[in-house]
Amino acid sequence: MKLKYHLILASIGIVAWAVFYIIGLPSNYFQDWSTSEKILISLITCFGVAPLISIVTMIMLNQDYIKTGIWLAFYTSISLVLIDLVVCGMIQGGGFTIFVSHWYLTLGYFYVWIIGPLMGYSLKRFKQQMTIENK
Secondary structure, three states: OOHHHHHHHHHHHHHHHHHHHHHHHHHOOOOOOOHHHHHHHHHHHHHHHHHHHHHHHHHHHOOOHHHHHHHHHHHHHHHHHHHHHHHHHHHOOOHHHHHHHOHHHHHHHHHHHHHHHHHHHHHHHHHHHHHHHOO
16 A cells, blocks of 8 residues: 555544544543443444444545555554543543543544454455446
């Protein structure tokens, strides 16, 4: 994959973090939310937002869908871990305990590794199926 695509994928991870952080600002990065609300936002992100971003990104880049899904998972998980560690851990003084106190974020670092490749595989199968049906 070209450097351009890596930069796009890294940018998507950073922008996703920024949007999520801005949404969570009024509530101390979701810390003031109840457990059920944190679960709800995690479910919405896991089953709605992350798959949608994955699919749109893969279609937009029109590369090998599975590889793109893996790279997207890499860039979103690694960038989110590092940015959360800097912002919440270092700047806000939470240290490494943020991975426990912000468990809903920690889950996100892992489920992108399932969603990205799974959406890539699904798009690849869909494209293959469409090719077969059009013959």
